[in-house]
Amino acid sequence: MKVLLVEPQKSRRYHTQYPPLGLLKLAAYHKKRKDKVKFVRGFDDNGFYPDKIYITSLFTYAWYPVHEAIRYYSKKYKKAEIVVGGIYATLCEEHLKKTFKDRIRIHKGICEEVENILPDYSLVPEWNASIIFASRGCIRNCPFCSVKILEPEFKPKKTIKHLIHPGHKKIILWDNNVLASPYWEDIFQELQESKLEIDFNQGIDARLINLKVVEHLKRLKISIIRLAYDIQGIKKYLEHAISLLKEAGFNGRQILVYCLYNNPFEKDTPETFLSRIQDLIDWGVVSYPMRYEPLEPRQKNTYVSPYWTQEQLEMVAKARRVLGYGGAFPPYEGLRKKFLNAKTFEQAFELNPPCK
Ligand code: SF4
Incomplete structure (x- = not known):
């Protein structure tokens, strides 16, 4: 054929x-x-x-x-x-x-049929990282997330060694929630033994981070830890996870936290979004705003939730371009002051007139 x-x-x-x-x-x-x-x-x-x-x-x-x-x-x-x-x-x-x-x-x-097969990377010779799912699905059921449709069942793998290409320099994990796997310690052990650079590309669940997890993370060759602060309800878990990571020696600039906004399911407003951004900058980590996109086919950046306006969404986009770095808000002193002193969303995200 x-x-x-x-x-x-x-x-x-x-x-x-x-x-x-x-x-x-x-x-x-x-x-x-x-x-x-x-x-x-x-x-x-x-x-x-x-x-x-x-x-x-x-x-x-x-x-x-x-x-x-x-x-x-x-x-x-x-x-x-x-x-x-x-x-x-x-x-x-x-x-x-x-x-x-x-x-x-x-x-x-x-x-x-192909889930456990090593991809044919010879078709993309310019690419040098093994992309792996150590688990499929997620144990959570966030209403705004498509994982429950894409991968409805949580299925962890016991081993991923066979999915690492011998010529690669890096491993990228695309798990939605790797720490929910009952085999996460075995998987982390394999990652450590690979001696390759590791990227938990889809983020790790702050609610599942404890001392043991942090100790394992420290043993990996990992340059960036990705977390998420999509809902206000996980604030205490996230704060705890960040303090554990920092105590273990991860720098705040190495901790990047995705922050969903324009999300109609959680009734997220510009004010609740600002409050999450303020928490993150106060904790000294990098925030990465992510605009919610609905699951139906429509042009990117055209959906406006009932709790936001087009102007407010544009303010975030502009602030990311002008004040941020690569779309993120690192905890620079200037940004810290601007966000933490702001009383309103508008004050935080307006662009100051240029200095004369
Ligand atoms: S924890 Fe993340 S991957 Fe899991 S359902 Fe929620 S948003 Fe989706």
């Missing part, structure tokens, strides 16, 4: 710094079965006539380039079976079906 793996055309509407992990796993799977495999990015035309085409997708707001890819390849290879998977395909099945009806097959969620 001839198999074509398609990553939609990269653009401002379809942007990711990571390789398409699902497609790389499918490549390894089909190669093992002696199928002929070709991986392409965007639109490709070089005489490879596939029997089966897999097209991946990213976030729901990046749906249009996925449609373009489906249109192009379904027209070009009329007889090939087309399977569309990934985040958008899983969350927006009806949206896809409305346009493409029976021409495509939609694969929702993860693909169990």
Whole structure:
């Protein structure tokens, strides 16, 4: 069988710094079965006539380039079976079906057959990190999160050694909640033995951080600890986790905390958002605001929750660009003063007139 793996055309509407992990796993799977495999990015035309085409997708707001890819390849290879998977395909099945009806097959969620296969990284020779899920799903059920649809069951792996590529310099974990795994200590042990740089890319759950976890983290080659402060209710856990991490020697600049805003589920307002940002800057860590995006397909940055206004959202975006660094708010002295002295959201996020 001839198999074509398609990553939609990269653009401002379809942007990711990571390789398409699902497609790389499918490549390894089909190669093992002696199928002929070709991986392409965007639109490709070089005489490879596939029997089966897999097209991946990213976030729901990046749906249009996925449609373009489906249109192009379904027209070009009329007889090939087309399977569309990934985040958008899983969350927006009806949206896809409305346009493409029976021409495509939609694969929702993860693909169990390839879950434990080492991805075929030879297809992305410029890439030098092993991307691994040591667990799927999450034990929490946050109403604003898509994980419960994408990975409904919490499934931990006992080992991940077989998913580390021997030539790589780094391991990136994409777990939603690695510390919820009953095998997290075994996994951390394997990470330590790898001697590679480690990135818990999706963050770790502050509610599960204790002294033992911090001791394990200290043994890893880790340059940044990512946490989240999406809801006010976790304040005491987060404060405790940050103090443990700092006591263990992690610098505040190494602790980055994602801070969701514009979130309608938690009735998050500009004031509650400011209060979370003030907590973080007061604790001396870096805050990284993340604008809530709904799960349905719509253009990025167009959703405005009933508790925010367009102007207020723009103030945050501008402050991130002008006052922040790489979209984050590090605990610089100037920013500390500005945020902690502010009595209102507007005072905190307005841009001061330039000095004469
Ligand atoms: S803890 Fe994180 S991954 Fe888990 S449901 Fe909540 S937001 Fe999603």
